[in-house]
Amino acid sequence: MLTNSEENYLKEIYNLEEYFNTEINTNLIAKKIDAKASSVTDMLKKLANKDLLIYQKYKGVKLNTNGKKKALSVIRKHRLWETFLVEKLDFNWDEVHDIAEELEHIRSEKLTNHLDAFLNFPVVDPHGHPIPNKEGDFKKMETICLSNLGIKQEGVLVGVKNSSDTFLRFLSNKNISIGCKIKVVHKEEFDNSLSINIGNNQFNISENVANNLYLKK
Amino acid sequence: MLTNSEENYLKEIYNLEEYFNTEINTNLIAKKIDAKASSVTDMLKKLANKDLLIYQKYKGVKLNTNGKKKALSVIRKHRLWETFLVEKLDFNWDEVHDIAEELEHIRSEKLTNHLDAFLNFPVVDPHGHPIPNKEGDFKKMETICLSNLGIKQEGVLVGVKNSSDTFLRFLSNKNISIGCKIKVVHKEEFDNSLSINIGNNQFNISENVANNLYLKK
DNA sequence: ACTAATATTTAGACTAGCCTAAAAATATTT
């Protein structure tokens, strides 16, 4: 049986591994979890003892099959609850993350699976992130980052990379949401900012913003 | 901000006060919470310091307005989630308590209120227990205990007192559920057991069982 | 290759929430 804290570590380590595709080091985890490096070291030892990851002093850490499975279960719950909040309880996509951080630790598997069915087995959450199924499997969507699109090219927004409240609210304010058709009108060489077209509106976004938007052509 | 443990204490103290209508003592709480009396003493001091209840050494304890409000908020959440699980996720009334014990601690008030609306503002949970509204108000139902009914009298089952899994499963097995019309056919003087009629079935139940069933005439 | 900077781990301390055992207060018998 895992504690909430252990579950959080596994989840964040999983996310970091996905993002960096390499062994994850102590400081990176500390930043994600918002704890001190020494606390992380303690927890890594504990998780290694519980056979959830491979830990070698000074060498970073890597989830094993066991740990990956647990991490995916937490991620599944997080994303199902976010979907529930948006689809059924009229929440906005920028209001659900913190609540899902609590709900993701509810233990009943039956609850998770019934929730999944109630929502009609959604495959992505409100931020376009894939929801693992009961077995932990999910399809990686073939997407392209907006910043890699060429001039005159277009695509439909299917996901955001950064899903902080502030970024999501920024997008909402600009009327950018999942499903929007986005077309690149101009790319500024100097700072890689983009001029884009959504519906009848045209405006500029920074490279940073473009880096966090994923499209399907 | 209250911890889960503090919330549990407030909730159970509230329930005990409702049940016994008197100051609640340490051992009673210890039994309910399933902890040792010494642990209870520690917690009572803490809750008194946080201005949630009145505690005098050796004299028992009594929630103040503040504490009652918090207790009712936890009870509201518990019963709303139980209702959600039965109404929306196809759970049985004997499967929901333990899950609601976890869900009742999710902090977002907006979540609670949206859930309430999603369920169409239910006034009782799956066990016939009243659900406090946003302000903490609820109507006490005028009910009569089955063991106080006379021969030939009848009523509709509207609530159970004991809502342990085992008792609820016992009722399910006998096809007794909220909404049933129950008629007293015979009362055994020796042990106060009852012969009752539900639909076309007639059978016997012990005084203990009758004590835990509440009817509306 | 040495030195300086950075990253990581260890050592020791703290809080919340629990425990056991002993002490103290209260309640019940005789």
Place this chain on the structure above:
DNA sequence: AAATATTTTTAGGCTAGTCTAAATATTAGT
């Protein structure tokens, strides 16, 4: 009203999860 039994509190200890400060290992710069 004593003696006994019960209840409650205190004292001291444990674990999980965090922290700070110090020690140690690794990496980078010259």
